Amino acid sequence: MDDRLDTRRVRYFMQVLDSGSVRGAAEVLDMDPSAVSRAIGILEQECGLPLLERHGRGVVPTDAGQMLAGYVRRQHSQKQHLMAQLDSIRKIERGHIDIVAGEGYVDWLMRHSLRDFMISHPKITIDLDVASTDEIVQRVVEERAHVGLLFQPPKDERLTSHHSHPQPIQAMVLRSHPLAQLDRPLTLADLQPYPGATLHRNFGVRQHIEAAEISEGVRLASLLTTTSFSALGHFVSAGLGYALGTRISLTPNASNPELVELPMKNPLLSQGRSHIVSRHGRMLSPAASELLRQVVVDMRRFAETKPSG
Known part of the structure; x- marks a missing residue:
């Protein structure tokens, strides 16, 4: 498959999916929209099937486009897996972690797990996003976030819950x-x-x-x-x-x-519960694994403390 697909054109295709339109992808790539469109056309010829279809002012992937995107993401995940294994040989000194959480968890994270982790690992960069329950699940499942914190997520076999406790x-x-x-x-x-x-x-x-x-x-x-x-x-x-x-x-x-x-x-x-989740089967980097471990430990401690007042 890799021999048939041009890496550059595949990258343009994935950017179109992320941007939702050819024009939006062209702006991110600093290219002329017609050049991006031509590259996608050639990629479709290589695959032998249309990959995109118009939807309003943007585009959405066809079934073939979704299959290609899934393949590319799996390849990227496997590469990350390899790099994570290589990185595990070294100490946790550099890296980046994406974490997404419900807004109600942000203050707690900054007072506890994230504060302590960033003090201990000053060269690890962190992206903390606030999102709704559905968005958190989507980002974790699509591996756009390493760790998610949320209230009462839907049952989804693609998620692994590392800790949960009642949250009345x-x-x-x-x-x-x-x-x-x-x-x-x-x-x-x-x-x-x-x-x-x-x-x-x-x-x-x-x-x-x-x-x-x-x-x-x-x-x-x-x-x-x-x-x-x-x-x-x-x-x-x-x-x-x-x-x-x-x-x-x-x-x-x-x-x-x-x-x-x-x-x-x-x-x-x-009946509601707080959950700390990651993508089922995903090999997290040592840095992300360490932060996940710390969040779980801190959350367990929080759940065991009696509320005051």
Whole structure:
């Protein structure tokens, strides 16, 4: 196969897939779009099948294009595997790690695993991206990220979960809030009279909350809907109402003695789990393996500590 395919044209093809269009790929490659288009045409002749088809203003791969892209990615993965094995002979001194996480994990990572790892390995570069659950799964599966941290991922045989623990959804309020005086697990009906803040529906946390609302026959009215866990904490700190979130996402606010985390009674709000995942069967570089190990150790320690408040 390698004898039939020109490496340069294959690289152009993969860039078109990443960019979503010939023009976008040409800009990245600093080439004329017609030159990129001609190169793709020659590659299609080499394969004997069309590789791309127009879709709106861009292009998408045909079945043959998807097969070629999968082949190229497997070749790249095998090369990375070889380099990782060679690199394992040496100490972890240089390298790069891509990690993708839900926004609620970012503060915890920077306070613990990433902070400690970067102090110990100052020449290892790290790319930390924030993404939705579906995006995290996609990036890890496509090997565009070494490690992913997320809440309640879908079952996918292409993922390996290295650690998971229960991540119940709790209510965060000011210590002076009437809900803090109830001294018992809260129902959603307890929250209903008060203004609250919640996440958008593409978050797994919000989906669990909506399932609990259905089970209790309650509809919570949200004064603030956001994609930011930080915004939830500021909403509560400002005395505007309550917020629902997981313990790890509420951790950045734990240093504020006026904020308390209250348990919820509905069992649906206790079914979610945090997971640390990588691509099943992928050989991680020594640097990525070491960071993964540290994240797992730190997360286990975090899961075993009792919440304060």
